[in-house]
Amino acid sequence: MKGLPGIAALFLALSANSAPFAVQVGEARIGLDAPPGFADTVFTGSPRLQELGEALTSASNRILLFAVSDADMRRFTLGDPLELRRYMIVVTPRGTERSRMTESAFKLFVGEALRGLGELPAASDFAKYLDSRPAGAVSVLAELRREREAVSVLQGVRSKGSGFFARSQYLLSTNTLMLLRGKALSLSVYTQYDDAADLEWIRVTTARWIEELKRLNPR
Numbered sequence: 001m002k003g004l005p006g007i008a009a010l011f012l013a014l015s016a017n018s019a020p021f022a023v024q025v026g027e028a029r030i031g032l033d034a035p036p037g038f039a040d041t042v043f044t045g046s047p048r049l050q051e052l053g054e055a056l057t058s059a060s061n062r063i064l065l066f067a068v069s070d071a072d073m074r075r076f077t078l079g080d081p082l083e084l085r086r087y088m089i090v091v092t093p094r095g096t097e098r099s100r101m102t103e104s105a106f107k108l109f110v111g112e113a114l115r116g117l118g119e120l121p122a123a124s125d126f127a128k129y130l131d132s133r134p135a136g137a138v139s140v141l142a143e144l145r146r147e148r149e150a151v152s153v154l155q156g157v158r159s160k161g162s163g164f165f166a167r168s169q170y171l172l173s174t175n176t177l178m179l180l181r182g183k184a185l186s187l188s189v190y191t192q193y194d195d196a197a198d199l200e201w202i203r204v205t206t207a208r209w210i211e212e213l214k215r216l217n218p219r
Contacts (some may be wrong), residue, residue: 017116023064026097027196028181031216032090034067035209037093041066041073042116049076052126053089056188061091064185075105085168086201088189088209100182103148108152109184117153126199130158130170144174144203150210154203168192174206180217 018034021040034040041049042065053066066089072082093109101109117140123129133147138157145152147160155173178185187209191202194198 020024025064025092025183026099028183028215030064030099030180030185031214032065032184033211033216034065034088035121035205036087037070038067038086039070039073040077041068044076045179046076052082052084055213056089056190057174057186060094061186062094062097063089063091065090086189086191088187090188091186092183092187096184101179101184102182103179106149106179106184113177113186114151114153114175117155120133126156126172127193130156133158136160138173141172144206145176149179150214151175152206152210168194170194174202176206178210178213180213183219185213 005091016107019067020031021031022031024030029066030042042063050063051067053063056066057063066087067078068082068084068087072084075082090198096109119190120140120142121129129138129141135158138155140153141156142154143152144154155177157171157173159169159171170207172191174187174189176187176189179186187206189206191198193199
């Protein structure tokens with residue numbers, strides 16, 4: 001029982017850090033915030049959470065935000081296993097941090113990042129489509145947004161039965177590339193895919209997150 005006040009204080013601190021915050025990327029300060037119901041983990045300094053975030057991106061990227069659900073954050077403070085049904089990450093390429101990216105350079109960056117994803121499937125039954133693909137192969141499913149400074153696609157993969165989504169047969173993710181204050185950011189949202197509600201959730205959450213980050217980082 002003596003440890004409970006400390007745990008409660010830690011959780012309150014974690015909750016407080018769910019408010020918008022700024023990160024330095026080169027000369028620019030970028031405003032970030034996790035969507036409602038999620039908390040950033042980077043500030044905790046936990047090697048375990050750091051390793052989880054690093055597993056989602058290349059070593060050539062710097063993690064600016066790695067967020068898990070509030071429920072998973074509570075599990076973390078209590079030392080319980082994380083469920084990791086939904087999570088998200090924001091990264092920026094280390095190689096471009098010190099330079100200001102133009103719109104034309106961002107267009108090239110997007111083309112390079114999305115090259116090799118393949119054609120969009122004609123089928124609207126994404127589960128059936130993923131069943132036709134090799135397990136573990138990431139497939140582009142739909143284009144969600146294409147603007148001068150924001151491009152977003154929906155992706156899916158059929159589980160190999162291990163890793164982040166061992167409890168679900170499918171995983172959905174959105175990959176969003178944004179140009180904010182002259183810096184390229186990559187946003188990824190993940191959810192296990194069990195029914196149509198998961199598909200609706202990731203579409204809506206991604207769209208709202210894009211708009212919130214644009215609001216926090218006006219041109």
